[in-house]
Amino acid sequence: MRIGRCIPWQGNAELKQPSQNNGLISKQIKAAEKAQYRKDMKRGKKIDVDQHLFIFILSLVTPLVLYFNRHLDDNRLTSWNWVFDFVDLSRVGLMLTVALILAWLLSRISFYEKNKPLVLFVTSCVMASSFWSIPEVIVDGARYFTQAKQLSVYGGGYFAKQWGREIFAWTDLPLVPFLYGLVFKFFGEQRIFIQALNTFFYSSTVVLTYQLGKTLWDEDTGFRSGLLLLGFPYVYTQVPLMLTDVPTMFFFMLAVVATVKALKNGGAVRILLAGFALFLVFYIKYSTWMLLTLIPIIYAYFIYVNPTQTIRRGLVLALLALVLTGAFFLVYKDILGPQLGFLLEYQKPGLHRWGESYISTFLFQIHPFITAAALFAVFTAARKMDFRFLIVSFLLFLFLFLQVKRIRYTMPVFPMFALMAAYGMGEIQNKKVTKQVVFSIVVTSFVVAYMGFLPFLNTLGVQNLQAAGHYVNSIPGANVEVVSFAGDNAVVNPATAVPVLDIYTHKTLVYEYEPVKPEVLERVKSAPLRFTWEFSLPGYYSPKPGTKNIDALVLISDDPKRPLPQDIDKKTSLYPFQKIFNQSSNIFQYQTFVTVYHK
Numbered sequence: 001m002r003i004g005r006c007i008p009w010q011g012n013a014e015l016k017q018p019s020q021n022n023g024l025i026s027k028q029i030k031a032a033e034k035a036q037y038r039k040d041m042k043r044g045k046k047i048d049v050d051q052h053l054f055i056f057i058l059s060l061v062t063p064l065v066l067y068f069n070r071h072l073d074d075n076r077l078t079s080w081n082w083v084f085d086f087v088d089l090s091r092v093g094l095m096l097t098v099a100l101i102l103a104w105l106l107s108r109i110s111f112y113e114k115n116k117p118l119v120l121f122v123t124s125c126v127m128a129s130s131f132w133s134i135p136e137v138i139v140d141g142a143r144y145f146t147q148a149k150q151l152s153v154y155g156g157g158y159f160a161k162q163w164g165r166e167i168f169a170w171t172d173l174p175l176v177p178f179l180y181g182l183v184f185k186f187f188g189e190q191r192i193f194i195q196a197l198n199t200f201f202y203s204s205t206v207v208l209t210y211q212l213g214k215t216l217w218d219e220d221t222g223f224r225s226g227l228l229l230l231g232f233p234y235v236y237t238q239v240p241l242m243l244t245d246v247p248t249m250f251f252f253m254l255a256v257v258a259t260v261k262a263l264k265n266g267g268a269v270r271i272l273l274a275g276f277a278l279f280l281v282f283y284i285k286y287s288t289w290m291l292l293t294l295i296p297i298i299y300a301y302f303i304y305v306n307p308t309q310t311i312r313r314g315l316v317l318a319l320l321a322l323v324l325t326g327a328f329f330l331v332y333k334d335i336l337g338p339q340l341g342f343l344l345e346y347q348k349p350g351l352h353r354w355g356e357s358y359i360s361t362f363l364f365q366i367h368p369f370i371t372a373a374a375l376f377a378v379f380t381a382a383r384k385m386d387f388r389f390l391i392v393s394f395l396l397f398l399f400l401f402l403q404v405k406r407i408r409y410t411m412p413v414f415p416m417f418a419l420m421a422a423y424g425m426g427e428i429q430n431k432k433v434t435k436q437v438v439f440s441i442v443v444t445s446f447v448v449a450y451m452g453f454l455p456f457l458n459t460l461g462v463q464n465l466q467a468a469g470h471y472v473n474s475i476p477g478a479n480v481e482v483v484s485f486a487g488d489n490a491v492v493n494p495a496t497a498v499p500v501l502d503i504y505t506h507k508t509l510v511y512e513y514e515p516v517k518p519e520v521l522e523r524v525k526s527a528p529l530r531f532t533w534e535f536s537l538p539g540y541y542s543p544k545p546g547t548k549n550i551d552a553l554v555l556i557s558d559d560p561k562r563p564l565p566q567d568i569d570k571k572t573s574l575y576p577f578q579k580i581f582n583q584s585s586n587i588f589q590y591q592t593f594v595t596v597y598h599k
Helices: 001-068 091-106 115-131 141-154 154-163 175-187 190-215 219-231 233-238 245-265 268-282 296-303 307-331 331-356 358-364 367-384 388-402 407-426 431-457 463-474 494-504 518-523 566-572
Strands: 479-484 508-512 552-557 577-581 594-598
Touching: 001 091, 001 367, 001 431, 091 431, 115 190, 115 219, 115 566, 141 154, 141 175, 141 494, 141 577, 154 175, 154 233, 175 190, 175 245, 190 219, 190 245, 190 388, 190 407, 219 407, 219 431, 233 407, 233 431, 245 268, 245 296, 245 307, 245 407, 268 307, 296 388, 307 331, 331 494, 358 367, 358 407, 367 388, 367 407, 367 431, 388 407, 407 431, 407 552, 463 494, 463 594, 479 494, 494 552, 518 566, 552 566
Parallel strands: 479 508, 479 552
Antiparallel strands: 552 594, 577 594
């Protein structure tokens, strides 16, 4: 009986002992796991800190490397070789350091991701509007201003009938001047309204880039691409100008996004919007015709994804776009035909003489991190066999194949380049590091543009016209006579300065235009700025019958020491006050000096 009682008792004792040991072992394992976790956390934090520090240092060093190799930048407007001769490098370095710290802080927070399209739109608006003080540094602005003003003065019917006839169109297409003219008509002839419109186009392009990235891949890729479009310093200098490049970028991206949405989701409204958007792209600029070769690539992708629906939707969309485009071409065939012939005869050969190097465009005028990420994305997409990537990379390959090197013609492709880079950066595992890289690109590009490009462009001689226009606005009276003259070897017709001056003043300008002599036209036949000599000023500048009170006289010259003709010298004696504007950077051959005489 005792033995019988002992056996269960011993058995229970033997079973209880291992249970106590297991609990002890379990505690030891948990303690070891916690210790290992703490070690891993410390190691992870150290690695994380090391990565962020590496990005910070690399972002700070990269602009310095570009600075010391700035002789490689041959951009025709904002070459680093010119820009940083006018800039205090120490101030730029200090601001860049502060900006990169801000980029790191932004990578640690996420409140700005709650409404991504709004964040992108507002941020890009604020950044772009910081450059509104830039003067009209490209003489082509005189053409677009004049075409727009003719619509404002004479009405939309006149513009529709006389565009390309009495309205000098050169090689322009009518959409952008038409929009600018409507702005003048309804809001007033002030440059700030055009700048606000172009800023809207730019910010909307940023949002459209986000939408395309989100549609093709995911929201993070779209958001990165929208932010990366803020990493193109050159673009900031184009937003304030009265040109077609920023609107072209917007309308092209609008057409691409609308086409993708129409083919993917269908719907009558989407198809109508896409067809109309394609029509607008066709008549914004001749160079955009080449961009439309992307549309068949988009069709091919969606036919692969959904053949039946895509073919039906695509046929309706293509038919609508062709009908609208063809109708416009028939109305203006007598204008568009000769323009196309002239482009082949004059503009196409000139592109080889007027281009810039890829080193300039993709390393100096675009943040080099974007270029590196886009290049990495090519190999990533090829490895994954991601056909969607061809939609955003096709045009870049086409431009490289055709050797298109002028940055102003490359600008409409910049959103696609940002999408390529965003795709490549998606391969970075540490998302906080990815954010830091993106924000570092944005702040570095803005600092370079704001503290480098902006002050440089404000030192150019064309700023004299801006300053003189503002000064003329401050003096009493309404009528101002303008006289312009230049030497025998002038590269720009001095009469072109009149509409540029008109951009900045609300006074009535009076100018006696004289046609250019045939021998001068022959001399400039292959010149890059040939249009300035063939450009005739509209009749609203001609002296009006009965106009007697001329309140001021403005002299525009390419040489401040040039002797005045006797009759002009006699006129200046009638005005007791004068103001001279003789700023010059001595970089460009075209110089503009202005003297204002007034009572």
